[in-house]
Amino acid sequence: MKKQPSYLAVSVAISAAVAIGATLAASPAFAQSVDTARIEAGGQNDWLTYHGSYKSYHYSPLAQINTGNVANLSVAWIHIPGRSTRGLQSMPLVADGVLYYTGSYSRVFALNGATGEVIWSYFPELDEGLIARQTHSPYNRGVAIGDGKVYVGTMDGRLIALDMKTGKVAWDTKLIDSQKLTVGFTGAPLFAKGTVVIGAQGGEWPGRGPIFGVDAATGKKKWEFLTVAGTDDAMKTWGSDSWRTGGGGGWMPGTYDTDTNTVLWGTANPAPLYDWSGADFKTQGARPGDNLYTSSVIALDVDTGKLKSFHQELPHDAWDFDSAVGEFLMLDRDGQKLVVHPNKSGYIFVYDRNLAVKNVWRITQNSNFVKNIDPKTGELIGRRDFAAGKVEEPLCPHISGGVSWNSGSYNPKTGLYYKLGQEWCMTLDVMKTTPIVAPQAQLNIGANFKIAPPPGGEIYGHLDARDPVTGAKKWEVRFPEPPLASVLSTGGNLVFVPDSRGTVHAYDADSGTELWNHSDGTGHQGGIISYSAGGKQYVAVVAGFGGMASDDYAPTFGGVYKSMPRDDGALIVYSLK
């Protein structure tokens, strides 16, 4: 690889040039280069990639805020991004005291992490006519940083690189024809080894669900992996030419395994979501066969995009319980290197680094799409494949998932994985539909349905503290409505859960005892992180409700959700008084 000029030298030069401007005030220390080694190390004070570090723990080792003083936590500063259509869903990143995050419409902000002062902002010009036609839009889930740049995807199919210091566009690469496909990028990119990886939306649309590797220096596309029939072998798993109906995609960022130079990514479901095949799904229905590589975890060479290994968590996914969750916990346990990946169904898969199944456990109570998943092989046991018509017994979990696309948190000090599970079901009427074989403008669902409580009970959500490998539960906290946001744990022995009503809770990581809470004024469904700036620890959380899961809350739960805006949001940052 060509050696890039040292970012340290560049940053010093720029800082000197704008010494009178806001940049100096906002950057008390000279920024270091953010590179793969630094993201792997996951520095104490920073949050350098979507999942915290490549280990994907969503954990901060900072302990200034701890069980002893969390009662004194209060708001340090707030930032209002504006135009928060369908709320805020971003995972903020922090490098050297500067916080980077996005609002709806891929608006990017660089803020002084200690004061909230705006250092720069960037609002891309988007194809608004296209966005008005999209269903899963215009929210954005965050940026990647590395090699002196900030990377953001757009709903009109572009990946844009901004200079980390100035916010000026370094390159702007069109990756997919969103006008044709009506899908784009909502997920954050992943930076690894000079490559920016980003996956397209795809599950409900005819298309082949591409994941891209782009040269971080030039913006030139290096590779493209098609999650729908991306290899000759995979093509054989789409009977009746149904690969043309497509689906797939990988709309949440995965992670990078530095040992093997591999990107790990989760893929979305095939289309239509619900199939009328009945039990003979290998030969009958909308898409006969296993439909590789949808609802799978895949390992791609970061330099070439070549498939190295995969595991299809749900062969022929007929329930939209996909694998798009981007969380890949990298654990070292008894000399074994393991990877833990939650499937949307609520089953949690444990793999070795070649994605061979080591264990499978379940976080939800209410689940009936299969009787079980074999913990040794990952094979689905007693699966329910529907024929056209009304489904008698409600399907559990609900289409919004046994787990959300947001992330849990692993605390290496307690050895516990803090993860939200959701208890809800749905009535379902499967529709036999005519194949849609070329990109069209809208969704391809294939059923009518309605949210429903679990048999004999009420809808609820729960935060579990479990062993990530065995699933053994230490404690649980219940919520009347499923929380949808990400979870944070810290070296201060705390677990933070931003809930759907708008309250942030802090729990003792060992016992689950609630130690603090505070209202952010509106529901949460995005990221939460901790970082340090100027020697002080902060907790940053995005508030703002709206989107495919949360839009169901007002009609389902009423109460505070009836008046909760779905076009508003704020970044709220806490510190000790």
Place this chain on the structure above:
Amino acid sequence: MAAGEPVQTAPRRTSEPMRLTKPDLNLMKTLHVMKLDFLPPAVLAAALTCATPAWAQQPAPSAPDNAPFDAEQLFASTCGWCHSDGGRAAGKGPQLMGTSKSDDFIRERIKNGKPGAMPAFDGALSDAQIDAIIKYIRSLKPQQG
């Protein structure tokens, strides 16, 4: 490793020729479009595929006796995630069964959407399809059982 060199791992989507199946060709005959050449490719593609229910009416060999009529199928494919239970119950979007809104209002809302709440279907659905959906909404009755 050849850094920066584009690596082709699989056929690119863009290299796929757009194949017109027999139903597509039938559809083209029925499209009330003077000159398809005038349409931008995206609109053309959308028009060709979104109009699938037009040829779904053709007898399909494996269609069950209770094959849904086209608007019902179109509704389940594109509208049902938000308008629950086929439009009979509120979900992300309002309940449509028994709506007091006028046909003109519904037509306008389907075409232009509502920012942040409902996508615009103008260009994706034809006027005839939108009319069929309005008819479907007006015909909605509570589910048996």
